[in-house]
Amino acid sequence: xxxxxxxxxxxxxxxxxxxxxxxxxxxxxxxxxxxxxxxxxxxxxxxxxxxxxxxxxxxxxxxxxxxxxxxxxxxxxxxxxxxxxxxxxxxxxxxxxxxxxxxxxxxxxxxxxxxxxxxxxxxxxxxxxxxxxxxxxxxxxxxxxxx
Numbered sequence: 461x462x463x464x465x466x467x468x469x470x471x472x473x474x475x476x477x478x479x480x481x482x483x484x485x486x487x488x489x490x491x492x493x494x495x496x497x498x499x500x501x502x503x504x505x506x507x508x509x510x511x512x513x514x515x516x517x518x519x520x521x522x523x524x525x526x527x528x529x530x531x532x533x534x535x536x537x538x539x540x541x542x543x544x545x546x547x548x549x550x551x552x553x554x555x556x557x558x559x560x561x562x563x564x565x566x567x568x569x570x571x572x573x574x575x576x577x578x579x580x581x582x583x584x585x586x587x588x589x590x591x592x593x594x595x596x597x598x599x600x601x602x603x604x605x606x607x
Contacts, residue, residue: 463604468518469536471511472595474498475542477505479549481589501550508546515539523586538594545580545587552581 477484478498484491497503518536580587 462523464514465523465532465598468509468532468539469513469599471507471514471540472542472591472598473533475507475511475539476544476588476591476593476595477547478504479542479591480585481588483585487511496499499581501553502527504546504550508543508550511543511546513540513543515543530540533600535598541580541587542591545584548577548580549584586598 477494481491481495481498484495485516498507515538518532518539522532
């Protein structure tokens with residue numbers, strides 16, 4: 461469907477900007493308004509959820525004449541990676557209430573420590589730039605295989 465094509469482009473670019481806005485904003489003070497908008501927790505939560513949903517739906521829907529799965533695989537994976545990274549970053553930023561013993565309540569789920577999680581969070585700027593590139597290339601070359 462053409463709507464998912466459009467949403468994939470928009471959320472790859474905006475989600476990628478949200479992940480790498482910290483390094484861009486330091487270099488350019490004129491982007492402070494965009495930086496403050498993309499740092500808002502609600503905006504990031506909605507952006508992460510919609511990016512993951514659009515990426516997943518992009519895997520199962522195709523544009524007429526396109527090859528299923530293969531034709532939109534890169535932007536779909538980029539959208540899922542961008543969305544998951546934004547959501548993991550939000551999840552890690554939540555402060556848990558501290559119990560009387562000094563240990564955070566519900567400390568178990570916070571101790572996930574998976575390699576994929578640490579990989580995504582350590583390379584969030586790279587994932588953001590890859591999302592921006594995937595969105596722009598997907599916009600410029602709509603009928604190219606693997607894009």
